[in-house]
Amino acid sequence: MNIYSERIGMLRAQMAENGWDAVIITGSDPHASEYVASRWRQVEWLSGFTGEAGDMVVTPDHAGLWTDSRFFIQAVRQLEGTGIELHKTRVPGAESIPSWLESRASVVAVDGLCQTTDAVMELERAGLKVADVPDLLSSIWPERPQVPGTPVITLSEETVGRSRYDKLTDLRKFLIMNDCDCIFITALDQIAWLLNIRGEDIDYNPYVISYLLVTQSDAIWFAGKEDGPSDPDTQDSFQELESDEVTVMRYDEVHEMIGEMSSEGQQKVFLDLSTICYSLYREVQDAVGEDNIVPGVSPVVLWKAVKNPVEIEGLREASLEDGAAMEKFLFWLDREVHSGRPVTEYEASEKLTAFRSAISGYRGDSFANISAYGPNAALPHYSTPAEGSSVIEPRGLYLVDSGGQYLFGTTDITRTVPMGECTYLEREDYTLVLRGMIALATAVFPEGTAGCQLDVLARNPLWQKHRNFGHGTGHGVGFYSGVHEGPQDIRQNFNPQPLLPGMVTSDEPGMYREGQHGVRHENILLCRRLDENMFGSWLGFETLTLCHIETSAIIRDLMTADEIEWLNTYNRTVFERLSPLLDEETSAWLGSRTRPV
């Protein structure tokens, strides 16, 4: 019996005691975060599964993990011996948790802090009775970490293009237009954007774990910790916010404040049910009554996604600096591997982070580097182990997916690097994926077009050869914020959100062959307005990412003349823009790697 079976056993005892037929443990936190602080790595604690997306369901005779194709291989490996079964999501015929539970349980316990209201409503629609038990796992997890409290910094209007005062004014106008008295925001990325603050409470995500309540007269930020701000940065930041009429209160004071909301005097509360957790929703409901809750999508989602000119300039700067770090890394890698010294994936990853961290304004990586050689690259979300990672050989394909957080932007880039001789299949996959990336990057489309209507462009070269990849083609990217953001994306799912000028989205088709190799090419695209004519208003993309694409693995005959021209132009631009930032040796090397094909 391993540690996970033991923990599941303790949970089952708790279930029996309370008369629950099932318990759902999600991979999220009270802020509907995609990435969470260690306190909320509940699925990992219970199952050993470390993927970023996964929910668990435990019944008296079954323990299951629901996750998507990005994590199938990892889940199989990590769940081995735990007795936990893998339930695949986002595949044809996949059964959702509510529908799986429908015939197997009547009372389901959830940690209402870590379930969105929408998700609980779905359970109820499936006929399940939901018992909300905040911090459900705490009683059997004595060493559970506390809510973190890392230093808080503020960003100036010069850096982000709009002051918190103006942003809050926009939000207050929105409330008036929607006949609401206040909005209660729990999503950490929205709070960081609105208040122009950043923290380090969650790895790779520069957020401050907090809540925000905005009325016409007040803005109350529940961000303080038990013992007050301990470091000077946070003290300064809190003071700056107070002088901007943002009241700072303690994180745990939010419950008391909700309790004081009154249903008298028409206190209408705007809530985004897709992000507010169920426990807080219930507290608001108890305080003001169901009829005074106005459900809707927070306007901050779209405001944040459409970058302003200052943010766009910042992202261009970030792409430039980040690209130079990438080229330094790729040059180092090329030389080291071909010198015959065994370089591991982990060493390479550390080296890349070192190059990035030398950039002024660097605040950390935007996610854990994926540094994957050979068959490891077949796992789209491979987690490079610190100990015992593979050696990068001078042949085949090495894949590196990484990004940086800078005061002036966020980056996300994937390069697949032919380390030497490649098989025909490796080269074919490399070429087809590249064609898909180019097709999306050069797309032109009328205003109103959504990402799902463009997705096929990136897949078509693969589909023509009866190949495909199991993840989305593109996700929104924040400005010194989460590397994944909505509301737009580029994937097969019917997301009706049109791509708007100012939105920044990744372009990352791939190809994965278990046990063999993986290919992914990823650039970041800025949506821009091109022109307007009798047929409509036309949009297109500017590629922000600057880092050369290796040409040695390309099968030229599979590409069109236009594609070759795009590639040569891109590589030339990369050389011209980056060489001033590189030393002579690196620059010369880059010159040789970007020669036209």
Added chain:
Amino acid sequence: MNIYSERIGMLRAQMAENGWDAVIITGSDPHASEYVASRWRQVEWLSGFTGEAGDMVVTPDHAGLWTDSRFFIQAVRQLEGTGIELHKTRVPGAESIPSWLESRASVVAVDGLCQTTDAVMELERAGLKVADVPDLLSSIWPERPQVPGTPVITLSEETVGRSRYDKLTDLRKFLIMNDCDCIFITALDQIAWLLNIRGEDIDYNPYVISYLLVTQSDAIWFAGKEDGPSDPDTQDSFQELESDEVTVMRYDEVHEMIGEMSSEGQQKVFLDLSTICYSLYREVQDAVGEDNIVPGVSPVVLWKAVKNPVEIEGLREASLEDGAAMEKFLFWLDREVHSGRPVTEYEASEKLTAFRSAISGYRGDSFANISAYGPNAALPHYSTPAEGSSVIEPRGLYLVDSGGQYLFGTTDITRTVPMGECTYLEREDYTLVLRGMIALATAVFPEGTAGCQLDVLARNPLWQKHRNFGHGTGHGVGFYSGVHEGPQDIRQNFNPQPLLPGMVTSDEPGMYREGQHGVRHENILLCRRLDENMFGSWLGFETLTLCHIETSAIIRDLMTADEIEWLNTYNRTVFERLSPLLDEETSAWLGSRTRPV
């Protein structure tokens, strides 16, 4: 004051008398048909607008026509002087009828026979009180035509691949699986398919205006007319159906029969609210009670769309025969126009129908030929006038969109024919549209893909040049049935219906420049399974249409090598398949037109 203002005046008097704030007159009939018999050409009677899609709203101070971009130019012309305003649908910011009425009316009268239940529910959701007045216009339209009663024929199992007995058995199994006692079907295409019958009650649509009620023990077909079947074909057909245990009753007896449905004994009725008209829905509701209505999509929609092997063979045969008629027509056109004799669009249209009608099994055209020269082709749904149509000159582009109804299938084809010298813009549009058509025809996609996910392939070559077309790329095509059928389509709208093997869909991108020219290329595609591998199950298309594509207007440099190869292969196939059906002269001409480029 013209005739239409007069009629609208009469309607307004009726409105005032009854206390209605608004009246909606739809372009449909009691069967939710897209094309209707003259009795239901109510919008035309009231407004003079002859387009196939249009709904009218009349209030005391406004008369408006709602239609989509296919008919904008036509509507502007036909509504001139009537005082009726055009409301554009399917454009950004378009306001639907319910939302337009929301602030302008409280009581809205509708002819509940010509409104689907879904549409009325939408009005009610907008807070409107709906007065259902069956045959609302009849009192002010004394010469209103009767319900037609054309000859009814039956199709054998050898022709359609499945007997009516087997089809009804499938439907009865469906009822059992859905805990229903009966299904009431009002859609004419579904009835024709289920019973293997055809008629001529609606121009171009081989239907019998009728209703069908199917229980476990009975199938009652409400198809007879007042004075019984007058022609021997219909008498034979009715007898054949009776011997197959289908009871034939009079069309107007349906109301009495619904009245006899009882809510006792758990009489559960399956109804497709998207096709059943509101008046009949209310009658069923009164008879069995709301709780005994099971709403859903009729399974016949999908069964009918997925063609069986016999139907597929029939459609291949129809494409062959139809293609030969098209080539005879194109040869005639080429010779006549270049002989210097003035050939009008109308004469050409008549000639084309004459070539088609010589085919054994021909039952009529599948829609009114669109025979459009020069600027007329800029109207995607141009209606060629019998008097005063344009002369086809030996230069520029002539567009012909047409199709046939055969006992063994339905066809729909568009060819744009360069009649001589063309401008660069004409040639460029011609080439880009062709590239789009080829891209869709050669698409390969995993099982589960919907048409809206492929649509961009047909638009991309145009979008790249900031051009677009305002209609869908593809619609389902029936088997000796409506030339438009669901549930699948290929367009921008999010229709989640996946394309399935056996479905037949058009591929018809276009380009229209008002006052200049129009281009459309249309082939019919059969969806087929290609193979299955580790990445999924792969589908693709077989092009059914056989008629050469003119190469003289092509700008070769705009096309890829693969596209040129597709075109040459297609034209060679057309020649090889069709020349055995053509006389020597026509065959030689076709040989010269299909020389590889």
